[in-house]
Amino acid sequence: MSGAIAFLRSGQGLLVVAIAVALAAGLVLSALGRPELATFAYRAGTAAVLATLVVSIIASLRRGQFGLDIVAALAMAGALAVGENLAAAVVALMYAGGQALESYADGRAKREMTALLARAPRTAVRHRGAELETVDIEVIRPGDRLMIRRGDVLPVDGTIAGGRALIDTAAVTGESLPRHVADGAPVMSGTTNVGDVFTLLATRPASESTYAGIVRLVRDAIEGRAPMARLADRFALGFLAATVILAVAAWAISGDPVRAVAVLVVATPCPLILAVPVAIVAGLSRAAGRGVLVKGGGALEALARVRVIVLDKTGTLTHGEARLADIEVFEGFDPDEVLRLAASLDQASPHVVARALIAAATERGLALATPEAATEAPGEGVDGIVEGRRVRVGGRAYVLSALADGQTAPMRPLPAGVGVVVSVAVDGRLAGRILLADGIRDGTEALLARLRGLGMRRIVLATGDRADIAEAVAGGLGFDEIHAGLTPEGKIAVIAAARASGPVLMVGDGVNDAPALVAADVGIAMGVRGAAASAEAADAVLLSDSLDGLADGIAIAKRARQIALQSVVAGIALSVAGMLAAAAGYLPPLQGALLQEAIDVAVILNALRALR
Template structure:
């Protein structure tokens, strides 16, 4: 709300300044110069008052910005009766700050909107029935019902025979895990199987998910604010301006020359060119499916030196896929897949659904199964076209057909093994894994060319799985088995190599995204926590958009710097001319407007930036 009120105030001040300038010119043309002077004065005062307040706030933060030059020029113009020049400066300054505010936008929503997937209520067993209660009323020892698809609201122990949980948002483990009675279930994980009971062991505020929320808040509070590119030029420009204005007054004794110098020196090239170029860059990046939350993150994105990538859902697709089919009795791979998928149509298990999807992708026709019986967490039994088919875990299926589960290399490699038996015989195995995204190696090579010096993999998954996925990618390091706070520590430790970008999609990535200089979230399928904590959101489920995003950010910043250098150079020449008496304050203000137009036109070149290595489907909507 505070941000909205500030934006509204800036809009009102800009409208007053414009009304004062236009109204004064109209009155002056009508021969009412005395009233015109008052109108110009009235239009300048709100802008100058707001400017002085901002200067005091900046000084309180230990910052010296361009606002001082603008305040000096307006104050001097009013003091020496050059109200028209002051009105022109007021319009250009308020227009520039309004544009900059527009460029920044709303970087983040309120924290209570950050985690939209957080459950607010839970279903508790009480006196032989069920009741819905707020999370803050759950006590350790309460027995809760977790329905299929529910998010586990608090940490607890499984109180049913089995539970099947999707923990990818918390640990990065892409495939669901089976928990037996008494096993610990973390809050924030999702029930991917049948309904089960949970015995609460912690209060909601002390649970895993609440701890991640606190980590996000702490990381955002401790994150250094992003400085404006324009302010980094301000001190030197201020010194040059004051020196030329003082010299003009000292050597000529004419204060109007100093006023003219200050008016020409009003830093509109800095105030306007930088936000215009960056706003254009934001628009251009969004065209390619990269939503950057403001000019500050875009500018910082252009200076990134270290990239840290999450694994599941970022480097990998985040969904299990069939990577091979092993046949044991001569049955063809497509036939094994067809029978397994036909039976799995009756199951809501995520692995079963992945098998059905794979079969349909191959164009296989799936008959309707009958006499289906599902053992949650183990497998499915039923009949397909008269055949008895069993699909499930290797041990479960082997036990049903009188065999023994044997060692399989896929298990050691971190893949999931789905056994398929037909008519009492082991027919084969479906090997499923979370594969690397297509084009990942090329994407990383492109990022290297863009100047990213270090690229690391950070995941909560097992070390063997992380090593297998990252093999051949040429990463500078692999960090596996990380908790959310350990990811934050990794981000902070990597800052010694320069600004750090963190890319992730899960709830467990949100604290690290908030702590990084630039956090990037996979917004298409990622958790709300990561999208809200991040500075950049990839609107399409393609990490290869990262390269074009960085390229656009760097090109936008380069254009902004070019505009600033050209604008300052022309302003300095104008200040020298004013110091020698060749420009009056009004002429200086008009000259400054010509410079403004020139630098804005140059800054708008950012709208035409085209990344060199652009993946297919170059629009956010078409990907």
């Protein structure tokens, strides 16, 4: 009901109602034998629509925009001039209704994207000593403690403080199921608390948080215009000229001006001016719903045409963080115990490797002890007491320096793909070493196969990592090329070489990937954990920490472009056929008007298929 009221209050809604009332009144008056009053009703209603259209055309011409609405204006004016008043009223109603339908279709296509904007929180509940206060999110600063109630959208990025939380990330990442987040773990703004009340410790101001960045990207995407839509505008003059020439020729050959009006009436501009933007915006909306935020129609069309994909490794093909690969122990030591002691001591260190050991121990359900007398040698390791035992964790040289006299550590070859080795000594004895690697994301092999099925001619790995690690991680996945040890300039060179096989898509996540994302025909950034620079440089952002959305985004882009082209080809073909029939005298103005709008409605509804 509220949507209907809003429609009636809008300018388009009032115009549709006005011409519909005028047309209905004219038909009733004609049936009652009052043709002069019926003619007045038809002409008055048409004049209202025509006046609005002329004002719009003049405004467009002043902006240097030449649109196809001129054809509709000529059709109405011509029908009034030759006395085809009913046909003029039908054209006016269908034109006004078509504009309203376009507005509805465009709004429906943008619904999922604008929903992100509508969900943006404006206020938050902040702890102030023992009291609570409601504040605008703009005043929130890192370190503030916020109360997040059930159903609240997280206003800023932060960490869980005190207990666990149940978070629904669907609006941001597309994940269908809520997930439990442990105490101290990071959470993103824009996600929703679907569990009990918890405290959020803000780590970023609202303006720099994940959701604020997504909102900015959404606005950019909504405002973007597709090249095909601009192409339609450039064809406007040619289409108008062809229509006028055919209309004048029909009049000159037959001597009947009504034939010229019929040609103008049936010449529908909607397949170009409506179908393309509706299909493209529908594709943008559909992609956003699958966690792929494309920055505008131009980027979506470019994504549909890519034939080569260049993937970064760290953080893109892999998780971007060290994970436990294996534990090698010496006689007398148990693997889980070595990991537990090392992780317990590493609780005293903020190092990224320390966090990896703690996470591995937690995943195995190992109970960590509190370290005592812990001292850290920056860049080397940590030494301290765990449950009364002297433990040293770190690099090989650092740990060997704590061994008893005469004790040695055999050098064993590292397994393929291992990037970090952590040595562990307990009570002056070498206990073992913990091997860490950055493994590939689950489902990567299936993803690459799906990309092949979407028409990718070449899939290339480009990484700054060592060649042996790159080969170990990706050697069996079927990449056409693997380039390792690359600088940012090196990645740009790889993209330039790959362009010989077709338009290139680059996927990356780090600051060092930003130049390559710009150099590629289409750049896609990993937006959840990726660097802000890469997200800004990219044409699209994957909102989930997964590559699954990559294939979805390409498939959606291809389908949206295909549907847009289908609508244009079918609509123009039907319009040309109708124009020729009208020129030959087989299609009077009234029937031509009805045919025109049937085509318009059909192409718009076809364009909306891109939402599915």
